Amino acid sequence: MAIVQQNELRQELGDFSSIVCLKAIVVGVEEALGEKAAAIAMISAGRQRGKKLAEAMDLVDKGSSLSLEELTKQAQEALGKDGTRLCVIDKISQEGDVYKVSAHETVCSAGESPGSSRQCTFTMGAIQGFLEAFLGKRLRGTQTESVLRGGNFDLLEYTVLPQVNH
Template identity: 70%
Template sequence: MSIAEDQVRQQLGDFSSIVCFKAVVVGIEEALGEKAAAIALISAGRQRGKKLAEDLGLNNKGSEISLEDVSIKVSSVLGKDGTRLCIIDKMEQDGEVYKVYTRETVCSAGEPQGSPRQCTFTLGAIQGFLESFLAKRLRGKQIESVLRGGEQDVFEFSVLR
């Protein structure tokens, strides 16, 4: 199903501005506090990611499709030809640890250098997708940020036992 076929709004389409999204994030942080807001945003992202895996027919397919092929499919849906959440450059696996290299994340957009902002929603979306794809529970963390000198926003996911 293409985005146009499932469009929610007749004239404005399915997309909103980064400015509005960031206002929601800041408002949630002010209302709940930074840690509770991070938990809520990661959870919301995870739900989005799980739905994405389901929509792409990639849930529980971890051993059937290469991580490289999955990366290409997810990147097209979340990147410039999709919802524009972020660009995924690559996904890597080292044993039970997965790393996802992203850029132009919605969470980092417009933030000043040195900002402590974390990519909570984006991390959650990728985590939820990977959890659904791999049929495994993961713990995610951001290990590199463009806001703090990194070349990319990099997320690391470890399999929980």
């Protein structure tokens, strides 16, 4: 896929690294900053990554010209097994000003024990940044369901924030 291979960062190892190493970064940041500050940092980092992916796919401000099915397909391509492998996106739906994203095999939930309180902070941020760039709107994300706590998938909900006019 073009997003991953267009600018390979390492000649011998390629652009992918171990999920175990990524999880170590997340846990280390949580230990250093505390859970709330780490969540803010991980969501912010994810948002930046998601925006860059949407830009690389030339999807910025395309929300009015593509259907939710096409958006789902594009997000699957960018974040799924043919892209960054961050997660598998099953579906993106909309109810009023809320976009709902059902995902599984999220990088954040990988290796976690059933019942773990782990939230999908980086994943939620990456999808949020991707959606924000695509829609041209600012969003607030929350995780409302988790595979770690009995859900069939990780459900991430994004509410459109009112535009502030200066």
